[in-house]
Amino acid sequence: MGAVEYGIQNRKVDDIGLIQGAARLTPERIQKTIQKVLAGETGAKLKAYSEICVRCGLCAEACHFYMSHDGDPSYSPVGKVKQTMWVMLDKKGKVSPEFIYQAAQVAYTECNLCKRCVQYCPFGIDTAYIMLVVRRICHLLGVIPQYIQDTAHSHASTMNQMWVKDDEWIDALQWQEDEARDEIPNLRIPLEKEGAEIMYSVIGPEPKFRTQLIMQAAVLMNEAGMDWTMPATTGWDNSDMAMYTGDNEIMARLKRDHFECAQRLKVKRIVMGECGHAFRSIYDMGNRALAWRMHPVPVVHALEFYWELLRDGKLKVAKPFEKTVTLHDPCNVIRGRGLHEKAREVVRAFCPNFIEMIPNREHNYCCSAGGGVINCGPPFKNVRVQGNRVKAEQLKATGAEVCISPCHNCHGGLEDIIHGYKLGMELKFLIDIIYECMEKPNAAE
Amino acid sequence: MQDKSAWNWEPGKRVVLDTAKCKEGFEWLEELQASPDGEKCAAVVNLGELEFSVCVNGENWGNTYSRIWYPRFGPDGRLSALCSDGMEWTVAVDDEPWEEGHGYLFNTKFSRDGSVIAVALQDDMKYGMAKDGEAWENLFDNANNFALSPTGNATAAAVQVEPLDQADINKFQGGIFSVAVDGRAWDERFVNVWTPVFDPAGERVAAQVRKTLYDYTIAVDGKIWPGNYTCVWEPAFRPGGGIVAPVRSGGKWGLAEDDNLIWDAKYFQCWHQAFSADGKVAAAIVSPKYGKFTVAVDKAEWGLYFPVVVDLVLSACGSRAAALGKDEDEMWTIMVDGAAWPGRYARAWTPVFSPDARRVAAKVETNGKYTVLLDGRPFGQDFDQVWDPVFSPEGDKVLIRAVDNGQYCRIVALTSEF
Ligand code: SF4
Numbered sequence: 042m043g044a045v046e047y048g049i050q051n052r053k054v055d056d057i058g059l060i061q062g063a064a065r066l067t068p069e070r071i072q073k074t075i076q077k078v079l080a081g082e083t084g085a086k087l088k089a090y091s092e093i094c095v096r097c098g099l100c101a102e103a104c105h106f107y108m109s110h111d112g113d114p115s116y117s118p119v120g121k122v123k124q125t126m127w128v129m130l131d132k133k134g135k136v137s138p139e140f141i142y143q144a145a146q147v148a149y150t151e152c153n154l155c156k157r158c159v160q161y162c163p164f165g166i167d168t169a170y171i172m173l174v175v176r177r178i179c180h181l182l183g184v185i186p187q188y189i190q191d192t193a194h195s196h197a198s199t200m201n202q203m204w205v206k207d208d209e210w211i212d213a214l215q216w217q218e219d220e221a222r223d224e225i226p227n228l229r230i231p232l233e234k235e236g237a238e239i240m241y242s243v244i245g246p247e248p249k250f251r252t253q254l255i256m257q258a259a260v261l262m263n264e265a266g267m268d269w270t271m272p273a274t275t276g277w278d279n280s281d282m283a284m285y286t287g288d289n290e291i292m293a294r295l296k297r298d299h300f301e302c303a304q305r306l307k308v309k310r311i312v313m314g315e316c317g318h319a320f321r322s323i324y325d326m327g328n329r330a331l332a333w334r335m336h337p338v339p340v341v342h343a344l345e346f347y348w349e350l351l352r353d354g355k356l357k358v359a360k361p362f363e364k365t366v367t368l369h370d371p372c373n374v375i376r377g378r379g380l381h382e383k384a385r386e387v388v389r390a391f392c393p394n395f396i397e398m399i400p401n402r403e404h405n406y407c408c409s410a411g412g413g414v415i416n417c418g419p420p421f422k423n424v425r426v427q428g429n430r431v432k433a434e435q436l437k438a439t440g441a442e443v444c445i446s447p448c449h450n451c452h453g454g455l456e457d458i459i460h461g462y463k464l465g466m467e468l469k470f471l472i473d474i475i476y477e478c479m480e481k482p483n484a485a486e
Numbered sequence: 487m488q489d490k491s492a493w494n495w496e497p498g499k500r501v502v503l504d505t506a507k508c509k510e511g512f513e514w515l516e517e518l519q520a521s522p523d524g525e526k527c528a529a530v531v532n533l534g535e536l537e538f539s540v541c542v543n544g545e546n547w548g549n550t551y552s553r554i555w556y557p558r559f560g561p562d563g564r565l566s567a568l569c570s571d572g573m574e575w576t577v578a579v580d581d582e583p584w585e586e587g588h589g590y591l592f593n594t595k596f597s598r599d600g601s602v603i604a605v606a607l608q609d610d611m612k613y614g615m616a617k618d619g620e621a622w623e624n625l626f627d628n629a630n631n632f633a634l635s636p637t638g639n640a641t642a643a644a645v646q647v648e649p650l651d652q653a654d655i656n657k658f659q660g661g662i663f664s665v666a667v668d669g670r671a672w673d674e675r676f677v678n679v680w681t682p683v684f685d686p687a688g689e690r691v692a693a694q695v696r697k698t699l700y701d702y703t704i705a706v707d708g709k710i711w712p713g714n715y716t717c718v719w720e721p722a723f724r725p726g727g728g729i730v731a732p733v734r735s736g737g738k739w740g741l742a743e744d745d746n747l748i749w750d751a752k753y754f755q756c757w758h759q760a761f762s763a764d765g766k767v768a769a770a771i772v773s774p775k776y777g778k779f780t781v782a783v784d785k786a787e788w789g790l791y792f793p794v795v796v797d798l799v800l801s802a803c804g805s806r807a808a809a810l811g812k813d814e815d816e817m818w819t820i821m822v823d824g825a826a827w828p829g830r831y832a833r834a835w836t837p838v839f840s841p842d843a844r845r846v847a848a849k850v851e852t853n854g855k856y857t858v859l860l861d862g863r864p865f866g867q868d869f870d871q872v873w874d875p876v877f878s879p880e881g882d883k884v885l886i887r888a889v890d891n892g893q894y895c896r897i898v899a900l901t902s903e904f
């Protein structure tokens with residue numbers, strides 16, 4: 042028996058975006074594009090990474106894909122770089138359209154850009170960054186999975202992720218205001234309140250599929266006595282799949298719209314809902330693409346905001362949430378922002394029966410939906426579910442009835458994992474529990 | 487626009503409305519809006535379940551609606567609001583609803599003098615605009631980036647001219663967007679269209695377009711600039727000149743006029759270009775060093791750098807410019823002609839020039855209270871709420887519209903009171 046040949050070539054997935062994109066390529070265009078990106082858009086970092094990596098494989102066990110595929114080295118972080126960037130560098134961009142197809146599949150669908158592996162590499166090599174450079178090249182070559190490309194099109198055309206039209210957004214807010222008034226008769230979602238302290242921003246799916254989150258946030262804002270507003274224009278959506286397709290120009294355009302919306306409303310800060318990747322876009326990547334070193338309007342993630350309200354006595358627990366719960370730490374706000382202890386303080390305040398999953402905090406495993414992988418759509422659903430068996434095992438070991446996942450992408454990913462591995466667990470956002478258990482002084486009798 | 491010389495410029499303070507009293511008859515009173523001349527104060531009020539009105543100086547509109555939002559005074563002092571009876575939406579102007587109802591109305595826009603009011607509209611999931619009650623004849627699968635010309639003679643929007651099936655990335659990349667002016671779309675199609683803007687006469691329209699996923703340029707009345715850029719920002723018509731837009735080339739930003747670089751592409755950022763009324767002076771917010779922003783006037787950078795610079799304004803004659811800078815401590819500074827005023831504020835609002843450009847005023851916030859600065863000096867009192875200051879035609883007085891202890895008041899202040 043010959044040696045097993047591992048690699049992306051054995052698991053190609055059919056996707057219109059990848060198939061048609063690769064079919065349009067010529068070797069000349071590929072080479073020119075790769076060389077342009079390597080010379081003009083990457084600096085010493087990428088070069089240093091490729092030179093200092095000693096191929097030790099210590100990063101391998103950091104990656105849920107590797108762990109879930111019985112140690113298949115082609116799923117390890119270094120294995121992904123080996124199948125993509127190193128070849129591009131070695132061959133100075135002289136690679137085939139077929140190679141680009143496979144590189145795109147690896148970079149877009151087999152890496153969540155979760156940065157867990159950075160912590161395990163003795164040299165701190167950031168594989169997520171390398172995969173983003175691969176995605177940037179694939180974007181410029183037009184080889185992108187169909188569904189995430191469509192999402193980027195939506196962002197560019199409507200400034201939101203879900204093709205939500207301008208009026209649908211406002212209508213959703215007014216509808217949620219009416220819904221909330223059943224419970225809190227004088228509740229308002231103040232639209233376009235210039236000079237409010239806070240602009241509350243959400244991600245595209247909220248007005249489309251998860252409207253109850255808007256209602257719950259409105260109840261929280263009202264009951265905590267916040268001076269807040271939501272815009273009736275674009276700029277309301279903080280999400281950003283263009284950041285993940287490699288369309289940095291649209292990423293920048295989205296973040297400009299978002300921040301200038303807050304600047305127009307003259308708010309002091311933006312509070313955002315429970316989303317991880319949007320935080321990365323606002324706090325790290327999109328803002329910086331516009332030459333703002335930090336965010337031009339301070340951004341507070343929901344987890345930190347809840348914590349602040351509890352600390353200040355503006356949010357109070359009316360009754361404990363009795364079920365056993367565990368907490369999934371989303372990469373972008375835990376590894377990316379260090380909110381793990383604050384998240385726990387809020388969870389413990391409401392949930393007396395809290396069980397840690399192991400590993401946790403900055404060592405938590407990714408949900409396998411992040412980094413835009415879930416946005417690559419149905420063709421790649423199995424890739425992320427099968428690629429995260431370790432997550433299922435990790436969740437199961439807690440024995441908890443409820444998993445709290447304070448991130449939209451994680452939510453989508455964990456839903457599929459809970460279902461796919463028949464874990465029988467309930468999944469909640471933290472605001473679901475807060476809403477259920479908080480004091481509501483203005484509620485109707 | 488109202489003739490400001492006809493306003494009451496008698497120095498002194500007058501209480502126009504006691505909002506505390508006003509609140510008594512209502513379930514709740516929403517955000518206060520002040521008229522440009524300060525004589526009126528209005529808010530949406532709730533009269534009971536699904537019953538709203540607009541209260542102006544303590545008097546309710548005769549009509550009530552199940553929802554009212556976005557009440558705004560236009561530059562001519564008329565008060566408009568978006569109103570619904572539960573089925574359809576209309577625009578009510580000084581309590582007079584437009585005759586025709588629509589599926590949804592939003593994004594109210596005023597012409598420069600306020601005589602024309604336009605809104606974005608949706609009817610049966612088709613999109614367009616309406617101006618003074620008259621809707622576009624053609625509506626589109628989607629429309630956004632709405633614009634009304636300064637004179638009010640025309641409206642425009644970015645429009646989707648063909649339907650798009652779910653996730654049809656090929657059709658999208660073939661170009662399904664255009665610009666529609668008064669409901670008539672240009673023949674040309676683009677991958678994306680953003681921010682159509684009118685020339686001062688309302689006869690020409692320029693917009694940002696993306697021709698492919700990677701090539702950006704400016705389109706003017708449907709014709710594109712031949713140059714390709716890796717990105718562009720919104721164009722502006724230079725009075726008496728060409729069309730000026732920030733463009734990105736070689737990884738850096740500059741300004742192009744009619745497709746020729748007039749400011750070299752050497753900035754990490756360059757946006758919000760502004761011109762004097764005669765078009766001779768051009769200014770923009772620029773970032774010459776990564777993370778550091780300033781203002782450049784005719785390419786000359788101010789020597790003041792902040793992590794964030796916003797709200798650039800030029801005096802009409804172009805001899806002066808002002809902008810706001812925010813520092814690392816999230817405190818705001820007002821910059822005028824490249825020099826910073828001494829104070830730092832929790833918030834600052836867009837500076838306002840006197841008609842002769844000799845003076846500058848701005849609203850600021852300190853410790854949750856608001857006041858108005860004149861040439862850097864605060865008015866002798868602070869307030870719970872303040873609107874942007876307005877200069878008298880001679881520039882010797884400042885109208886302060888403010889809420890003090892629940893009382894909405896109108897103050898005409900002499901410049902010596904700052
Ligand atoms: S999925 Fe996460 S751990 Fe795996 S390679 Fe990508 S960034 Fe590293």
Ligand code: SF4
Pocket residue numbers: 093094095096097098099100101118119161162163164165166
């Ligand atoms: S741990 Fe670091 S040095 Fe070792 S193989 Fe992985 S990336 Fe390379």
